[in-house]
Amino acid sequence: MKLKGKVGIVTGSASGIGKGIALAMAKEGAHIVIVDVNEKKGKETLAQVNEHAEGLLFIKDISKKENVYEIVSSVVEKFGKIDILVNNAHVSKQAPFSETTEELLDLSFGTGFYPTFHFMQAAYPELKKSQGKVINFASGAGLDGQVTQTxxxxxxxxxxxxxxxxxxxxxxxxxxxxxxxxxxxxPGVEQWRENAPEMYDAMINRIPLRRLGDPEQDIGQVAVFLASKDSDYITGQTIMVDGGSIKLR
Incomplete structure (x- = not known):
């Protein structure tokens, strides 16, 4: 119970990596605030979180700044504090660099960068009180300059x-x-695996550990570590949880 009694906000947590993190933290005793736009899947995740700790669900468009501040205010009103902020939500569309439009940039920044920025600013007063933990998300797409991912x-x-x-x-x-x-x-990668098994296998063969991470058991456990006292002397770092695909120097 490394996170017993902690209160954590996890954006984009109705499914995928966000859900894995939400469940991993709930099983360690944290009260989890699920933030997503998918109501059906959000309610399913909430029910699973509630099996381990108290959960709270917000179906909100966090590309709108006012919704971010409303969520933070409601969480503090409900639980009295915020200990953990996980900014996982992000939507983007692929296109070659020469065909990337301002609209595509606006979509990616509007759903990923700005919500992360606004949640950090909105939660800062509470994080200062709790000496809390912020977990944001990087990607090999940026670190490695992957094609079509501008x-x-x-x-x-x-x-x-x-x-x-x-x-x-x-x-x-x-x-x-x-x-x-x-x-x-x-779930998105699973669908891609079904539609393009040869491309999927080729990707797996480029990963030294020869598998993809499990959202809860692999990614979620690292998030638990970063949210716990075990990581008190780590900050400003990008933790690669990618099976050894990219080695930072």
Whole structure:
């Protein structure tokens, strides 16, 4: 029960990596606030979270700043504090660099970068009180410059940049800010595996550990570590949870 009594917000947690993190943290005793736009899947995740700890569900469009502040205010009213902030939600569309439009950039920044930025600012007063933990998300798309990922890579690297700034500024106040760069078997990847098995196998063969991460058992457990006291002396770092695909120097 490493997170017993803690209160954590996890965005994009109705399914995939976000759900895996929400369940992993709930099983360690944390009260989890699920934030998503998918009501059906959000309610399913809430029911699973409630088997282990108290959960709370918000079906909100977090690309709108006012919704972010409303969620933070409601969480504090309900639980009295915020200990953990996990900014996982992000939507983007792929396109070659020469065909990437401002609309595609706006989609990626509007659903990934700006919600991360706004949640961090909105939750900062509470994180300062609790000496809390922020977990943001990077991606190999940005670190490695993956083709057709211009808008996604740009937003993810922007998130890495503000995370490092916040780590430096908030460190003296006892707030840790770190990032996870994952590769995981999400529902979207499972569908892609069915539609393009040869491409999927080729991807697996490029991963040293020869498998994709499990959202709860692999990604979720690292998130638990970063949210717990075990990581108190780690901040401003990008943790690669990708089976060894990228080695940072």
């Amino acid at each position: 808008s996604y890579a740009a937003a993810k690297e922007a998130i890495r940049a503000i995370s490092r700034v916040a780590a430096n500024e908030w460190g003296p106040e006892g707030i840790n800010v770190n990032l996870i760069s994952p590769i995981a078997l999400t």
